[in-house]
Amino acid sequence: MVFFCSCTQAQTTSSDQKLTGDIKNDLISLLPSGTVQADIIDSVRQNPRQMELTKKLQSSIAQNYEWFVDYMKAVPPGEKMPYHVKLGLTKEEYTELLGFMNNIEMVSTGTENISVQIKNDVIYFKSQNKLSKLDSLTIDLKNNMVSFGQIKIPFADKLNITSDKNVLKSKWMGYSWILEEPNDLDANALKDLNSLKMRQYKFTIGKLEKSGKTYMSLKGREIENGAKTIDFELPIQF
Structure with a gap:
């Protein structure tokens, strides 16, 4: 059962550009070098x-x-x-x-600055506080590989959300990278939680049609013998 901010001149320019389907060029458009102020949209509005x-x-x-x-x-x-x-x-x-x-909407709980740097076809991030985990995130543009520390997250799919009936309240297009281990986990394995061992990481990025802003999310979860050892989700918009 996931967003707003002030943007620099670079973000205003890129918001007018549509995604092309060329992953490398689109990532550079979505993540231009510089500093942005991002909304952390990690709360749900509920009555x-x-x-x-x-x-x-x-x-x-x-x-x-x-x-x-x-x-x-x-x-x-x-x-x-x-x-x-x-x-x-x-x-x-x-x-x-x-x-x-059907009407869930994610709301911002605060903002943080994120520094984006592109060097030798690799995108690096630098932030702090709630977004400090982004310091361990890199995107290899040449090999189309996302890394979180030593964890490699392979490309999964292109995304084309054609309805605005979603938590972002906008149609949007983008890309996802997913790591799931084991990759053949079935429902029966979930029954024995005490022996469950798994890890899941997902990176998603795209452009919202309504606002032209970049949406980005990094999720990580690891379970060892039924206990969560890592569990985080960092959805942002800028």
């Missing part, structure tokens, strides 16, 4: 009723976890989960919650 229904759903899933894992197997990718009484809500409440989820 009390939405929070109440979400809490009931989460509680029921926790109590019926193995059933939930099996139930999700039958849901096609990208499809909404159909109603079931074990979700802990009435059918009317579930319909109401889906309505809220």
